[in-house]
Amino acid sequence: MLAYIVQRLIWLPVLLILISLVTFALGLYGPGDPVQVMMGLHTNPQIVEQVRQEYGFDQPFLVQYWNYITNALQGNFGYSLVKYQGQRVSDLIAKRLPITLQLNLVAILWSVPLGIALGIFAALKRKSWLDVFVRGVVILGISLPVIGLMPVLDFALSRKHELGALVIGPFLPPGGWRGIFAPHIIQPAFILGLGLLAVYTRQTRAAMIEVMSADYVRTARAKGLKEWMVVMRHALRNAWIPLITIIGFTLAGLFAGSFLVEQFYSIPGIGALAYESLLSKEYYVIMAFTLIAATVYVIINLIIDIAYAFVDPRIRYK
Amino acid sequence: MGNVLLDVRNLRTEFVTQDGVVHAVNGVTFALEEGETLGLVGESGSGKSVSMLTVMRLIPMPPGRIPSGEVIFQGQDLLKLSPEEMRQIRGNKIAMVFQDPMTSLNPVLTISTQITESLELHLGMSKDKARKRAVELLKMVNIPEAERRLDDYPHQFSGGMRQRVMIAMGLSCSPQLLIADEPTTALDVTIQAQITDIVKRLKSELGMAIIWITHDLGVIAGLADRINVMYSGYIVETAHTKEMFANPLHPYTVGLLGSIPRLDEGKKEKLTPIEGLPPDLVNMPTGCPFHDRCSFRTQKCLEENPPLMSVGVKHWSACWNYEAVREKRDEILHREILQPVTA
Numbered sequence: 116m117l118a119y120i121v122q123r124l125i126w127l128p129v130l131l132i133l134i135s136l137v138t139f140a141l142g143l144y145g146p147g148d149p150v151q152v153m154m155g156l157h158t159n160p161q162i163v164e165q166v167r168q169e170y171g172f173d174q175p176f177l178v179q180y181w182n183y184i185t186n187a188l189q190g191n192f193g194y195s196l197v198k199y200q201g202q203r204v205s206d207l208i209a210k211r212l213p214i215t216l217q218l219n220l221v222a223i224l225w226s227v228p229l230g231i232a233l234g235i236f237a238a239l240k241r242k243s244w245l246d247v248f249v250r251g252v253v254i255l256g257i258s259l260p261v262i263g264l265m266p267v268l269d270f271a272l273s274r275k276h277e278l279g280a281l282v283i284g285p286f287l288p289p290g291g292w293r294g295i296f297a298p299h300i301i302q303p304a305f306i307l308g309l310g311l312l313a314v315y316t317r318q319t320r321a322a323m324i325e326v327m328s329a330d331y332v333r334t335a336r337a338k339g340l341k342e343w344m345v346v347m348r349h350a351l352r353n354a355w356i357p358l359i360t361i362i363g364f365t366l367a368g369l370f371a372g373s374f375l376v377e378q379f380y381s382i383p384g385i386g387a388l389a390y391e392s393l394l395s396k397e398y399y400v401i402m403a404f405t406l407i408a409a410t411v412y413v414i415i416n417l418i419i420d421i422a423y424a425f426v427d428p429r430i431r432y433k
Numbered sequence: 434m435g436n437v438l439l440d441v442r443n444l445r446t447e448f449v450t451q452d453g454v455v456h457a458v459n460g461v462t463f464a465l466e467e468g469e470t471l472g473l474v475g476e477s478g479s480g481k482s483v484s485m486l487t488v489m490r491l492i493p494m495p496p497g498r499i500p501s502g503e504v505i506f507q508g509q510d511l512l513k514l515s516p517e518e519m520r521q522i523r524g525n526k527i528a529m530v531f532q533d534p535m536t537s538l539n540p541v542l543t544i545s546t547q548i549t550e551s552l553e554l555h556l557g558m559s560k561d562k563a564r565k566r567a568v569e570l571l572k573m574v575n576i577p578e579a580e581r582r583l584d585d586y587p588h589q590f591s592g593g594m595r596q597r598v599m600i601a602m603g604l605s606c607s608p609q610l611l612i613a614d615e616p617t618t619a620l621d622v623t624i625q626a627q628i629t630d631i632v633k634r635l636k637s638e639l640g641m642a643i644i645w646i647t648h649d650l651g652v653i654a655g656l657a658d659r660i661n662v663m664y665s666g667y668i669v670e671t672a673h674t675k676e677m678f679a680n681p682l683h684p685y686t687v688g689l690l691g692s693i694p695r696l697d698e699g700k701k702e703k704l705t706p707i708e709g710l711p712p713d714l715v716n717m718p719t720g721c722p723f724h725d726r727c728s729f730r731t732q733k734c735l736e737e738n739p740p741l742m743s744v745g746v747k748h749w750s751a752c753w754n755y756e757a758v759r760e761k762r763d764e765i766l767h768r769e770i771l772q773p774v775t776a
Contacts, residue, residue: 330536336491337531338551338602339524348550352541428586429540 149398193399215384226308234319256313322354363419444502453715459666472657480666525555528603534595538587570601593624672748682750
């Protein structure tokens with residue numbers, strides 16, 4: 116077990132170096148010149164050149180990379196060049212990230228447990244009306260695009276405004292962020308969770324159906340175990356193995372999964388920050404965002420691998 | 434011997450599928466005495482496993498259904514019990530060991546958990562007591578270093594050891610009846626012998642009745658007191674083991690015996706396969722289900738399905754032409770004429 120984790124950990128820095136190299140190269144050689152963006156198009160070329168030297172953009176790639184990485188490791192990801200001029204990128208991210216994390220957390224907390232529970236019930240009551248209903252919800256949840264659902268939901272709720280302003284009024288998000296306990300979080304968290312609900316229900320149902328027809332479940336029944344023991348002890352523990360993968364990616368999505376929703380509801384999270392930075396060519400912000408997102412994914416992957424070993428003894432004792 | 438432990442009467446099991454109703458078990462009747470060992474022999478799809486899963490009420494319903502039959506176990510009809518009452522019998526009074534030990538043990542639970550859970554549930558043992566009993570059980574099936582192996586997972590055991598663990602699990606609550614569904618089929622021949630030896634020893638020590646399902650007559654020759662031969666959901670012949678080998682009176686049994694390799698035969702003698710395929714269980718032919726593959730076939734076989742007829746001492750065969758089988762079979766089996774066992 117320990118050897119397995121150590122083996123995984125050795126690969127972690129190698130992967131991170133590769134990711135940062137690719138990210139940095141894309142930022143440096145990708146479209147758009149940060150200096151041009153900063154100075155505007157009609158600037159004296161001499162001044163542009165001067166600024167370029169000042170910022171170190173004239174140095175060789177590896178020197179620039181080294182400087183960037185050593186700074187980044189100390190928490191300095193550079194400064195905003197345009198929109199939030201002069202602000203540290205790390206401050207920007209530190210301010211925005213908690214909002215996204217909270218929003219996503221609320222979405223995950225209502226949808227993932229519900230999805231897993233629905234998936235289990237649908238699998239156990241296969242082909243019953245409950246199963247048919249759940250499958251219908253799943254298909255809707257997967258096929259309705261968030262971008263279409265948001266205005267429709269908003270519109271539907273606003274139309275009823277005259278009827279029950281007191282009831283529905285607080286649930287209409289007028290935009291902005293008022294913390295995790297404000298009712299304004301309900302609509303974006305609902306929209307965000309819908310897709311998760313669908314995915315978790317479907318995956319859990321599929322995993323449970325497969326596991327429930329396994330030979331060892333028949334053995335468990337032949338032993339005269341109570342049905343809940345068969346399901347919770349013998350079946351569900353095996354169903355976790357495929358579920359862990361999507362749980363990992365959902366957790367990774369905590370960080371970056373809500374671009375559209377944040378944009379639509381004017382929630383100043385990190386998704387909105389990344390989107391704004393993209394539009395205004397915020398060189399350092401985008402690079403930092405990409406780097407952090409990729410790092411989060413790599414670390415989550417590591418956690419998934421370790422979690423597999425915890426759930427499945429066949430991996431643990433290899 | 435004497436008391437009837439399990440009395441199965443006219444048991445039928447069907448499965449509703451998209452292609453139609455599969456008639457898996459078609460009116461099986463037999464009785465098993467306490468401490469008796471019964472061999473249930475037949476090829477794949479002959480209904481031997483399904484009939485026993487029906488006795489255990491482990492048939493998924495739907496698609497399965499049991500249109501008729503009684504399964505009287507210790508005076509109770511198992512088919513009439515509530516699911517909860519049946520659950521208390523399963524693993525406690527009737528235990529079952531399955532074919533493939535690789536997939537029949539739960540890969541994510543320790544052997545200890547898998548053995549002790551039924552002890553705690555059925556016998557109300559404490560965790561400590563159940564653990565001690567589990568060690569005893571593992572020793573009983575010759576698992577070396579039982580205490581140490583208790584917390585291992587199934588993948589850390591070899592196939593033969595896993596099957597022994599399965600048997601230990603089956604015997605944990607000292608059942609009156611152990612149903613073994615081809616427990617040696619997935620194992621090497623030497624391991625097969627180990628398993629049958631262990632079961633034989635445990636049977637003499639513990640005295641439970643056994644139903645041993647197999648497609649291999651050779652495996653149960655030294656094990657079973659009596660043999661039921663099944664074909665397409667029917668019992669086609671039943672007799673005591675010695676009588677069955679000496680005096681088979683159904684063409685299908687003769688065919689099965691002909692396909693066992695024999696050490697005392699010259700190399701030139703080929704095994705005699707049974708030509709053809711078993712009938713489609715959805716569209717069962719009229720008459721005898723075996724008529725299509727039978728060399729003794731007469732017009733009557735096409736028209737009427739033979740019932741089990743008494744053909745000797747505690748010997749029944751479902752063949753209209755069993756007299757002809759008696760005359761010809763030794764020629765077919767390339768063997769000296771054996772005298773039928775008397776009484």
